[in-house]
Amino acid sequence: MIVPKLLIVVPCYNEEAILHKTHQRLQRYREELVKEAMIAPESKICFVNDGSRDRTWEMIDGICTNDAHSVGVKLSRNFGHQSAILAGLMEHIDDFECFITIDADLQDDIEAIGKMLDQYRDGAMIVYGVRDDRSTDSWFKRTTAEGFYKLMQRMGVPVVFNHADFRLMDQRILREFAHFKEVNLFLRGVIPLIGFRSEKVFYKRFEREAGETKYPLKKMLVFAWNGITSFSTFPMRLVLYFGVFNFLIALAITAYIALSYLTGHTVVGWTSIVLPMTFFSGANMIALGLIGEYIGKIYEEVKGRPRYIVEKKVGSEQSAV
Ligand code: UDP
Ligand code: MG
Numbered sequence: 001m002i003v004p005k006l007l008i009v010v011p012c013y014n015e016e017a018i019l020h021k022t023h024q025r026l027q028r029y030r031e032e033l034v035k036e037a038m039i040a041p042e043s044k045i046c047f048v049n050d051g052s053r054d055r056t057w058e059m060i061d062g063i064c065t066n067d068a069h070s071v072g073v074k075l076s077r078n079f080g081h082q083s084a085i086l087a088g089l090m091e092h093i094d095d096f097e098c099f100i101t102i103d104a105d106l107q108d109d110i111e112a113i114g115k116m117l118d119q120y121r122d123g124a125m126i127v128y129g130v131r132d133d134r135s136t137d138s139w140f141k142r143t144t145a146e147g148f149y150k151l152m153q154r155m156g157v158p159v160v161f162n163h164a165d166f167r168l169m170d171q172r173i174l175r176e177f178a179h180f181k182e183v184n185l186f187l188r189g190v191i192p193l194i195g196f197r198s199e200k201v202f203y204k205r206f207e208r209e210a211g212e213t214k215y216p217l218k219k220m221l222v223f224a225w226n227g228i229t230s231f232s233t234f235p236m237r238l239v240l241y242f243g244v245f246n247f248l249i250a251l252a253i254t255a256y257i258a259l260s261y262l263t264g265h266t267v268v269g270w271t272s273i274v275l276p277m278t279f280f281s282g283a284n285m286i287a288l289g290l291i292g293e294y295i296g297k298i299y300e301e302v303k304g305r306p307r308y309i310v311e312k313k314v315g316s317e318q319s320a321v
Contacts (some may be wrong), residue, residue: 093171098170152189156225
């Protein structure tokens with residue numbers, strides 16, 4: 001049986017109200033897992049301070065001084081949830097074999113960590129935590145969040161439905177992930193692109209026990225927009241579709257205008273103004289859409305994502321990956 005050296009990464013932004021409790025609960029759970037020989041005794045918990053304006057960092061500092069199984073990372077300013085997770089993972093990529101990311105408010109059920117490890121020991125390289133019960137979320141949060149996943153999927157973004165950033169990843173996954181150089185990071189979209197065997201673990205999402213959400217509506221919208229535009233050129237393609245639609249309508253209007261002109265139902269000058277206007281606005285939009293298509297291609301290129309990832313090789317000298 002594999003007994004991995006595990007790192008649990010916890011991004012923290014203004015979490016002073018709940019940090020001690022989170023530390024205690026995670027640490028207790030970590031010890032249980034060590035006792036059950038599910039993880040190695042050197043496994044640790046990493047708290048990443050994402051430029052908090054409250055006492056979060058002082059608290060993390062204190063926790064790490066007294067607890068040999070906690071480590072802290074302080075970012076120089078607020079970089080956002082995704083970058084905080086990234087920092088916690090990448091700063092320790094060589095030191096641990098398995099990584100789990102979880103929010104500081106413990107809205108995600110920590111008991112799911114054990115189930116994730118079971119899947120890991122069965123050979124899964126990525127295990128997604130999926131909320132299958134959102135009854136504690138407000139109607140608004142639930143509807144907007146689930147609508148967001150559906151919209152993303154329809155636009156071709158490979159997100160896992162109802163999975164946020166509670167997931168387990170093998171060290172190998174992080175090594176491959178390091179080749180994705182994009183600055184606008186949207187982990188939920190990138191991780192499924194990496195491939196390898198993945199599994200899901202279902203759990204119930206709890207309410208936030210203390211402190212308040214760091215994702216007010218405005219931030220949520222920015223996050224969703226970033227996710228969509230980082231993975232899909234669909235919004236841009238809409239311009240092209242709209243242009244073609246406009247153009248077809250312009251053709252119909254053109255026929256109407258020509259007919260009106262021929263039957264003498266027009267005032268002088270009307271035809272020569274209205275006809276080019278409708279016609280060229282449709283043509284313009286198509287042209288814009290076409291330019292957009294090329295910009296889309298440039299956008300795909302500059303992201304410089306890997307074009308393939310090899311999982312294993314056999315029969316060659318480099319087969320031991
Ligand atoms: N967070 C962060 N940086 C930010 C915003 C949030 O590191 O700029 C962390 C926050 O401390 C928490 C996690 O991201 O651990 C998720 O935030 P929150 O629980 O407020 O989001 P919600 O669950 O309400 O969507
Ligand atoms: Mg939360």
